[in-house]
Amino acid sequence: MFAAENGLRGDPRLKGISEAIRVVPNFPKPGIMFQDITAVVSNHKVFKDTVDIFVDRYRDMGISVVAGVEARGFIFAPAIALAIGAKFIPLRKPGKLPGEVISELYELEYGNDCLEMHLGAVQHGERALVIDDIVATGGTLSAAIRLLERAGAEVVECACVIGLREVEGRRRLDGKPLYILVEPRQDSS
Numbered sequence: 001m002f003a004a005e006n007g008l009r010g011d012p013r014l015k016g017i018s019e020a021i022r023v024v025p026n027f028p029k030p031g032i033m034f035q036d037i038t039a040v041v042s043n044h045k046v047f048k049d050t051v052d053i054f055v056d057r058y059r060d061m062g063i064s065v066v067a068g069v070e071a072r073g074f075i076f077a078p079a080i081a082l083a084i085g086a087k088f089i090p091l092r093k094p095g096k097l098p099g100e101v102i103s104e105l106y107e108l109e110y111g112n113d114c115l116e117m118h119l120g121a122v123q124h125g126e127r128a129l130v131i132d133d134i135v136a137t138g139g140t141l142s143a144a145i146r147l148l149e150r151a152g153a154e155v156v157e158c159a160c161v162i163g164l165r166e167v168e169g170r171r172r173l174d175g176k177p178l179y180i181l182v183e184p185r186q187d188s189s
């Protein structure tokens with residue numbers, strides 16, 4: 001669901017976040033309208049607003065694990081974890097974690113990839129939140145959900161800064177709630 005339809009209608013912070021997103025056409029491949037969040041986080045107010053919105057939503061939901069998806073989920077997830085008193089765990093691209101891992105393959109808008117999580121990173125029954133910068137097809141989030149569930153965690157929600165209204169991959173999220181702050185930008189004006 002979109003933040004604007006869930007208590008934050010007309011909230012000027014959402015407009016600020018949306019306006020800070022820069023669209024880069026044809027990156028990294030022709031046809032992709034790349035949503036660049038670097039200016040969201042280089043503006044202190046906009047970055048703080050983004051984290052605050054998530055923290056306000058998740059602080060009383062009994063969440064003990066905030067899982068961030070490499071790479072851009074790492075920008076937001078640790079700040080949220082610290083603020084709500086949860087642990088942060090990284091879901092990493094293949095070959096980056098030194099310990100024993102479990103892996104999940106998934107398809108991207110522009111290729112295939114794999115996510116890994118350390119065995120023992122979460123305990124059975126823990127309540128987890130998954131954070132990323134953007135949901136496009138939903139393939140990445142669905143892989144993250146599978147990893148956490150294989151480890152016995154309960155995925156309470158997935159949350160992204162940017163997401164399409166009709167996330168085609170919503171079905172791939174297996175019914176898990178998805179919380180999105182703003183829609184993708186069509187241009188940077």
Ligand SMILES: O=P(O)(O)OC[C@H]1O[C@H](OP(=O)(O)OP(=O)(O)O)[C@H](O)[C@@H]1O
Nearest residue numbers: 070071072109134135136137138139140
């Ligand atoms: O909903 P999906 O179609 O799965 O796409 C969303 C994912 O794609 C991007 O990551 P990317 O794989 O490009 O990696 P990066 O963060 O390392 O650049 C983005 O940060 C999300 O993780």
Ligand SMILES: Nc1ncnc2[nH]cnc12
Nearest residue numbers: 032033034035109134136
């Ligand atoms: N259009 C897009 N912009 C930024 N990151 C993405 N990941 C998948 N699709 C993307």
